[in-house]
Amino acid sequence: MGRYANTGEFNVLYPTRRKMAAILKRIIMSNGLFQEGTLVDSIRINAKVPTLGYIEIEIIAMYYFIYLNNGVRKTSNKYGPNSGSIPPYDLVRQFTQELDNAGITIEIYSQYTEWVTKKYPIMDIARIFQGNKSIVYSFIPIEPPAGFIPGYPLDV
Numbered sequence: 001m002g003r004y005a006n007t008g009e010f011n012v013l014y015p016t017r018r019k020m021a022a023i024l025k026r027i028i029m030s031n032g033l034f035q036e037g038t039l040v041d042s043i044r045i046n047a048k049v050p051t052l053g054y055i056e057i058e059i060i061a062m063y064y065f066i067y068l069n070n071g072v073r074k075t076s077n078k079y080g081p082n083s084g085s086i087p088p089y090d091l092v093r094q095f096t097q098e099l100d101n102a103g104i105t106i107e108i109y110s111q112y113t114e115w116v117t118k119k120y121p122i123m124d125i126a127r128i129f130q131g132n133k134s135i136v137y138s139f140i141p142i143e144p145p146a147g148f149i150p151g152y153p154l155d156v
Contacts, residue, residue, distance in 0.1 A: 009048050009049065009050045010048060010049040010111070010112045010115045010116070011046075011047070011048045012047035012048060012049070012055075012108050012111065013111055016047070016104065016107055016108060016111065017045045017046065017047055018045075019102070019104060020045045020047065020057070020099065020104055021043050021044060021045045023095065023098045023099065023102060023104070024043050024045070024059070024091070024095050025040045025043050026098075027091055027094045027095055027098065028040055028043070028068075028091065031089050031091070033068055033089065038062055039061060039062050039064070039065060039068075042060075042061045042062045042142050043059070043060070043061050044059075044060040044061070045057060045058070045059060045060070046058040046060065047108065049108070049109075049112045054134045054135065054136055055105070055108055055109075055134070055135045055136070056135075056136045056138070057135055057136070057137050057138070058137075058138050058139075058140055059092070059137060059138070059139050059140070059154070060139075060140045060142065061139075061140075061141070061142060062141070062142050062143060063141035063142060063143060063144040063145065063148055065091070065139065065141075066139055066141065066154065067086055068086060068089050068091060069088065069089060069090065069091045069092055069154055070088055070154070071086050071087050071088030071089070072085060072086040073085060092137055092154050096135060099135075105135070137154045138154070139154050
């Protein structure tokens with residue numbers, strides 16, 4: 001059975017990541033962005049806590065997720081009268097709110113605390129929960145078109 005390399009980073013447990021993906025899929029469906037279901041079916045979540053105090057979440061989805069989240073401004077008449085204009089749906093902002101509402105953020109930090117106390121029993125755990133907890137998002141596109149710029153930021 002394969003195991004993750006010991007990098008000193010806490011990887012969020014699979015059942016939690018599966019719940020996170022289900023929440024994001026539900027948000028996409030509630031916004032009416034599912035059409036053939038390709039976007040919804042492509043959603044995958046990776047999450048880890050690389051350092052004290054923040055959660056790093058990778059959203060893996062079809063490349064156009066970024067355009068639905070951030071929106072696209074009208075630039076030319078290349079694609080007809082709408083010319084590709086898309087209003088921002090703020091999917092990641094909705095996702096962040098739903099993670100808090102569902103208690104997922106607290107669940108991740110409790111998993112992390114348990115992991116830290118097992119791995120580093122002498123460490124002072126209290127400082128993990130001090131200050132603002134933050135979430136950092138990154139986007140990994142599936143099947144990006146030619147000319148797609150990876151690393152394009154998700155607006156949150």
